[in-house]
Amino acid sequence: xxxxxxxxxxxxxxxxxxxxxxxxxxxxxxxxxxxxxxxxxxxxxxxxxxxxxxxxxxxxxxxxxxxxxxxxxxxxxxxxxxxxxxxxxxxxxxxxxxxxxxxxxxxxxxxxxxxxxxxxxxxxxxxxxxxxxxxxxxxxxxxxxxxxxxxxxxxxxxxxxxxxxxxxxxxxxxxxxxxxxxxxxxxxxxxxxxxxxxxxxxxxxxxxxxxxxxx
Amino acid sequence: xxxxxxxxxxxxxxxxxxxxxxxxxxxxxxxxxxxxxxxxxxxxxxxxxxxxxxxxxxxxxxxxxxxxxxxxxxxxxxxxxxxxxxxxxxxxxxxxxxxxxxxxxxxxxxxxxxxxxxxxxxxxxxxxxxxxxxxxxxxxxxxxxxxxxxxxxxxxxxxxxxxxxxxxxxxxxxxxxxxxxxxxxxxxxxxxxxxxxxxxxxxxxxxxxxxxxxx
Numbered sequence: 001x002x003x004x005x006x007x008x009x010x011x012x013x014x015x016x017x018x019x020x021x022x023x024x025x026x027x028x029x030x031x032x033x034x035x036x037x038x039x040x041x042x043x044x045x046x047x048x049x050x051x052x053x054x055x056x057x058x059x060x061x062x063x064x065x066x067x068x069x070x071x072x073x074x075x076x077x078x079x080x081x082x083x084x085x086x087x088x089x090x091x092x093x094x095x096x097x098x099x100x101x102x103x104x105x106x107x108x109x110x111x112x113x114x115x116x117x118x119x120x121x122x123x124x125x126x127x128x129x130x131x132x133x134x135x136x137x138x139x140x141x142x143x144x145x146x147x148x149x150x151x152x153x154x155x156x157x158x159x160x161x162x163x164x165x166x167x168x169x170x171x172x173x174x175x176x177x178x179x180x181x182x183x184x185x186x187x188x189x190x191x192x193x194x195x196x197x198x199x200x201x202x203x204x205x206x207x208x209x210x211x212x213x214x215x
Numbered sequence: 216x217x218x219x220x221x222x223x224x225x226x227x228x229x230x231x232x233x234x235x236x237x238x239x240x241x242x243x244x245x246x247x248x249x250x251x252x253x254x255x256x257x258x259x260x261x262x263x264x265x266x267x268x269x270x271x272x273x274x275x276x277x278x279x280x281x282x283x284x285x286x287x288x289x290x291x292x293x294x295x296x297x298x299x300x301x302x303x304x305x306x307x308x309x310x311x312x313x314x315x316x317x318x319x320x321x322x323x324x325x326x327x328x329x330x331x332x333x334x335x336x337x338x339x340x341x342x343x344x345x346x347x348x349x350x351x352x353x354x355x356x357x358x359x360x361x362x363x364x365x366x367x368x369x370x371x372x373x374x375x376x377x378x379x380x381x382x383x384x385x386x387x388x389x390x391x392x393x394x395x396x397x398x399x400x401x402x403x404x405x406x407x408x409x410x411x412x413x414x415x416x417x418x419x420x421x422x423x424x425x426x427x428x429x430x
Binding site: 013014015031171173175176177178179184185186188189190191192193195197200201202203204205206207209211 | 229386393394399403404406408418419420421
């Protein structure tokens with residue numbers, strides 16, 4: 001059975017995946033940029049951005065793992081962009097330019113309908129207004145037997161955890177205290193107990209915990 | 216200058232140092248017992264309990280470090296015991312029997328006065344009703360040039376962090392999701408930014424992060 005997986009989601013020591021006051025000029029909120037420095041230092045992330053070099057080792061292995069066996073993706077609307085409410089002809093097509101680093105169908109969870117947007121490089125954004133189960137169904141169809149990657153943000157992940165639909169979470173913990181923002185592991189309605197940690201390793205910069213939902 | 220230090224404070228992946236519904240029959244709250252299994256497996260913790268054997272290695276090194284250079288201790292009242300409100304002649308002398316594992320003066324933060332209680336093995340519990348600064352002052356006097364160890368719980372640590380008085384925090388992260396309880400890094404009024412992580416290492420069971428307050 002194909003899985004729904006989260007990879008490389010980065011959390012501060014006080015549990016935030018984004019800082020306070022997110023917006024168009026500050027997509028990760030106050031201090032949130034510090035969360036992803038470890039990732040952009042890796043060879044795999046740099047290659048994704050078309051850059052040479054970068055570090056190999058534990059951190060790079062975890063970043064690379066996120067692409068293996070993935071055929072489609074799901075993303076919350078707040079991660080896709082800073083716009084709230086109806087799309088109203090807005091031309092917002094994500095933070096990632098004309099050729100986003102997904103290269104497959106990405107299903108955006110939203111309350112507001114919009115036509116699909118085909119980008120360069122094989123990425124198409126689909127806007128799903130009929131709930132997280134339907135988004136997963138459509139992503140599975142698109143993935144053709146491969147796994148579906150759930151990118152975030154915190155609210156989308158919480159929804160899938162509460163529904164018992166998220167199979168794996170690879171979370172990276174950066175030892176900084178942001179003091180506010182979007183908390184990842186919150187409002188889980190007791191479903192956190194469904195997960196066990198099967199791998200725990202640290203580089204000098206970040207700790208990786210891989211959680212798997214029990215059979 | 217002697218320091219105020221926290222050691223071996225154990226937090227779940229979702230940030231709790233104790234589970235929900237703490238009480239006399241369940242001092243660490245629902246699921247809270249799982250937090251300290253790693254510690255009781257170490258040689259140093261077992262020796263403290265008068266037991267042979269136990270594991271050496273990273274986890275043991277961190278536990279042992281907590282005793283080095285410490286001359287006195289501070290503890291919040293909720294960690295000392297489950298009783299709330301006035302002591303009213305209560306005979307509660309902590310969770311640790313006649314010979315508690317402190318072996319120095321322990322200053323308990325409380326709103327309710329009580330005479331000091333001298334235990335076996337060099338531990339005396341003092342009850343401080345005139346604030347965290349005064350408790351630290353008294354602990355420093357007692358420590359005679361050595362450091363003061365702050366045991367917890369979450370609220371006591373938050374108070375000292377907000378006051379800019381806590382120098383070091385060695386926190387252990389156990390990769391379980393408790394789903395509720397006492398959150399450690401919360402209500403910090405922006406003081407979390409004062410700390411930088413100087414060491415981050417994992418055993419298979421637990422990640423240790425050592426945070427130090429900047430100059």
